[in-house]
Amino acid sequence: MHFIVEGLEEHNLPAELALLPIIESAYNPVAVSNQKAVGLWQFMPATARDFGLELTPSYDGRRDIIASTQAAMKYLTRLHKQFDNDWLLALAAYNAGEGTVSRSIEANRRKGLPTDYWHLNLPRETQAYVPRLLALSMLVGTPAGYGIDLKPVANEPYFMAVELRHPVDLTQIALTSGITEKELQRLNPAYIRGNTVGGPGHLLVPISKKHLLMAGLDALGKVGEGGAHHSALQLEQTAVAAVPNE
Known part of the structure; x- marks a missing residue:
């Protein structure tokens, strides 16, 4: 987590994004989803290759702690820019794909409906994805208020x-x-x-x-x-x- 937070600071990204691997993989670099997404950041093969992760019979860059984190930060940066600096839409797109979110935005626009994250017709998983991150952020930000005792993460590289x-x-x-x-x-x-x-x-x-x-x-x-x-x-x-x- 220290490594990821340091990387987020270098890329000028919100520190809360260090909580994203909790949702994606429970911080397990060998996690594999039902859709065959892999790693801390749960990259699908095509997206992994788009962001320079190598996939060979002997090496899977999606499981590489350094390489996958760097790729995820590039991807999140691009999504943030693509969706007009709206982090909720960017995170939804990270989960559901850029096309899914863009099509939902366009569908609402044609109907004269709001196009923010909360008004979009998105897959059920994506509807829960952003609230989960927001909830985690609240729990970590004020653990005592929720009766939680969190162990501090050392502010030094491991x-x-x-x-x-x-x-x-x-x-x-x-x-x-x-x-x-x-x-x-x-x-x-x-x-x-x-x-x-x-x-x-x-x-x-x-x-x-x-x-x-x-x-x-x-x-x-x-x-x-x-x-x-x-x-x-x-x-x-x-x-x-x-x-x-x-």
Whole structure:
């Protein structure tokens, strides 16, 4: 959530949009809807490709925490502009599609009816979608007023991006670094086959476990030099940067 909020600030988007993945996926990057939308931001294949997300047999950009978030912010920015800076219409279009919302607006216009979100004839899911986000915003904004106790999110980055020179196997990195394979997979779910072949060439790791990763990288480097593993499983760290500063 910290990473997403930082990105929203950089794109001059409302901070409340950080709550959107709660509705879309419950913040689960491997979530799949009944309509086959995937990821934190629930991209359909065509929309994903329109916003530069790669979809291959070994890598699904819709499940990439960084790439999908960047794509979602570009998409939300475009929708906001397309619907005359009306966030309710933009969010409705994010859920139902631009065409669905545009046709409903035009139908109301022909009948002389209001064309704001609340007066449009939209799919039932979309009719509930925007109110759900507004309700979440109210709950998070004043939790005590609703008898809710929310745990604060630390105002600091949780993970870091490590640039890779060669493809790496997540199981091997887990064995050499001591970072659990489950945690590596949780932060890097876009790598469908458990290795970084075909992806953006970086690995996300918890900042708090950087020292473990460094030890693992060193161990892999020594093994590679000894010839026990081919370069396809050799890893060289060329840059480590906190993701929000990218």
